[in-house]
Amino acid sequence: MVNVLIVDDHSLMRRAVREVIEKEPGMCVVAEACNGHEAEVQAAETQPDVVLMDVDMPDCTGFEATERVLACSPHSRVVIFTSFHQEQLLFQAIQKGAMGYITKDIEPDALIHAIHCAARNDLCIPGALATQILTYLRSSWKMHAGYGGMLSSSISYRTPRRTAHITVSGESGLSDTTSTMPRPLTDREKQILDLMRKGRKNREIALELSIAESTVHKHVQNIFEKLHARNRTEAIYLTSVEG
Known part of the structure; x- marks a missing residue:
C-alpha cells in the first residue's frame, strides 16, 4: 500500500x-x-x-x-x-x-x-523539462571538463534515502581552470539571486528591495559574469549545484 x-x-x-x-x-x-x-x-x-x-x-x-x-x-x-x-x-x-x-x-x-x-x-x-536538464548538464560538463582537462564536476541532489552523484572527468592532460572558476558574489548579488530563484523579474526585485530597476539589471549582469552563466536558469542551476 x-x-x-x-x-x-x-x-x-x-x-x-x-x-x-x-x-x-x-x-x-x-x-x-x-x-x-x-x-x-x-x-x-x-x-x-x-x-x-x-x-x-x-x-x-x-x-x-x-x-x-x-x-x-x-x-x-x-x-x-x-x-x-x-x-x-x-x-x-x-x-x-x-x-x-x-x-x-x-x-x-x-x-x-x-x-x-x-x-x-x-x-x-x-519529458520537456528533463530534456532541458540534460541540456544544462551537458553544457556544464563541457564548461568544466573541456579541453581535455582533469577538472571533475560533481553534481548531487539530496533524496530521503540516498545521494546521487554524476561525475565527469577529463582523461588526459592538464588545463588552467582559473578563467572558468566562479567568483564570489556580494551580499546584494546573493540577495538578488535568491529572489531570482523564486521567479521574480527585475521589476519585482526592484520593488521588493526598494532600488532602481536599472540597478537590479546591473547586478544580474554581474551575477552572470561572475558565475560564467548565460542566463538566469543557468545561474540558479550552477549555484544550486555548488550549494
Whole structure:
C-alpha cells in the first residue's frame, strides 16, 4: 500500500487528486494539508510514503515545506505538484530533496505513474523539462571538463534515502581552470539571486528591495559574469549545484 499525503491550499484541488488516487488499487490518501506547517504536522504523524507538494502556498513555499517534511519524515518521497512549467523551479525542487516534479495539467494516469515512481525512489520529471536538464548538464560538463582537462564536476541532489552523484572527468592532460572558476558574489548579488530563484523579474526585485530597476539589471549582469552563466536558469542551476 502506498500512503499519500496531499498538500495544497485549494480544497477543490485536494478533493480532485484524492478521487484519482483512491480509485487506484494499492494507494491510499492518509492525510491532507493546506499549508507548509500543516504538512509538517501531518507528515510527522502519518509518515507517508509519498507527499504531493504544491509550490505556491500562503505560509511558506513548497520547497521550504519539503525540507520540513523530510526532516520529520525522512523516508517520505516528495513530488512537487505545481502549475508552473519552469525549469529553475525544477532545479530547486531537486536540490531540496524532491523525487519528482509534475504539473497540474497532468493526466490522471500520469499522476498515478509519478506517485509509483516516487514510491520506488525513482526520479520523475516531465519529458520537456528533463530534456532541458540534460541540456544544462551537458553544457556544464563541457564548461568544466573541456579541453581535455582533469577538472571533475560533481553534481548531487539530496533524496530521503540516498545521494546521487554524476561525475565527469577529463582523461588526459592538464588545463588552467582559473578563467572558468566562479567568483564570489556580494551580499546584494546573493540577495538578488535568491529572489531570482523564486521567479521574480527585475521589476519585482526592484520593488521588493526598494532600488532602481536599472540597478537590479546591473547586478544580474554581474551575477552572470561572475558565475560564467548565460542566463538566469543557468545561474540558479550552477549555484544550486555548488550549494
